[in-house]
Amino acid sequence: MTILDRGHELSGVVRPGESWAAAARRTCASLHVEPTPVDLSGEVKRFQVDHDLRIALRAMGRGDLPDVARWRASEQVHRWWAADGEPTLERVTEQYGPAIDGMERTRMWVVEANGRSVGFCQDYRIRDHPGFAVLVPDPEAVGVDYAIGEPHLLGQGIGTAMLWAWVRSARHRYxxxxxxxxxxxxxxxxxxxxxxxxxFAPGTWFDEPRADGSVATVVGCSLDVARVVG
Structure with missing residues (x-):
């Protein structure tokens, strides 16, 4: 394991029974900061201490829906969400309003980077969606969907930091x-x-029916909570 902090590299090991996140916190405990992943896919788990980027999740409100509609309409998001229909404000309100109001079990979140809203994510217990549950390897898992809405922020590590913030949040909520x-x-x-x-580890490929009647071939990716975050 390595942790990068302003050009300096700390090295550590994952002890038996210890999660990767716990090992990273222990390795950089003297810095009194929370390390975030750079790349956990290799044999050496790489974290960093980012002093400049602060990612937070907050509950989505109806006042966020104009931003969500704009994000959904952006090229880098719309190409993957096109099956949900044209992201007009009316349609987006119809799709997300009930969840925002607590009428559905899906939880909606706005992602903030240094206090600025930059994207969104949603999570849900897969067992609450029977049509999807029969397709996945673990119906008891929690599912997550996510998007960075601001094109100029792509390729800057926001996606990794956003998902890690969600993982840590989900650990306390589920x-x-x-x-x-x-x-x-x-x-x-x-x-x-x-x-x-x-x-997350990539696993089974399967065909998922979409809202517009099309079918998408997707890759099921799973994160072992105990191993990664403890």
């Missing part, structure tokens, strides 16, 4: 869950790579 699950389309290489960087 204490009984042992697996997190995401299923990007098999051609969405950027999303698949981000998932690997935060500890």
């Amino acid at each position: 204490r009984d869950v042992t697996t997190y699950f995401a299923a990007p389309e098999h051609t969405n290489l950027a999303s698949l790579r981000v998932l690997e960087k935060v500890g």
Whole structure:
């Protein structure tokens, strides 16, 4: 394990029974900061201490829906969410309003980078969606979908930091869950790579029916909660 801090590298090991996140915190304990992943897909788990980027999740409100509609309409998001229909404000309100109001079990979150709203994610117990649950390896897992809405922030590590912030949040909200699950389309290489960087392992490919009647071939990616975050 390595932890990068402003050009300096700390080295450590993962002890038997210890999660990767716990090992990283122990390795840089003298810095009194929370390390975030750079790449957890290799044999050597790489973390960093980022003094400049602060990622936070907050509950989405109806006042966020104009931003969500704009993000959904951006080229880098719309190509993967097109099956959900044109992201007009009316349609987005219809899709997400009930969850925001607590009428559905899906939880909606806005992602903030240094206090600025930059994207969104949603999570849900997969067992609450029977049509999807029969397709995945662990129906008891928590599923997550996510998107960076601001094009100029792509390729800057925001996606990795965003997903890690979600993983840490989910750990406190779903204490009984042992697996997190995401299923990007098999051609969405950027999303698949981000998932690997935060500890998701790619697994079974399967065909997922979409809202518009189309079918997408997706890659089921799973994160072992005990191993990665403890």
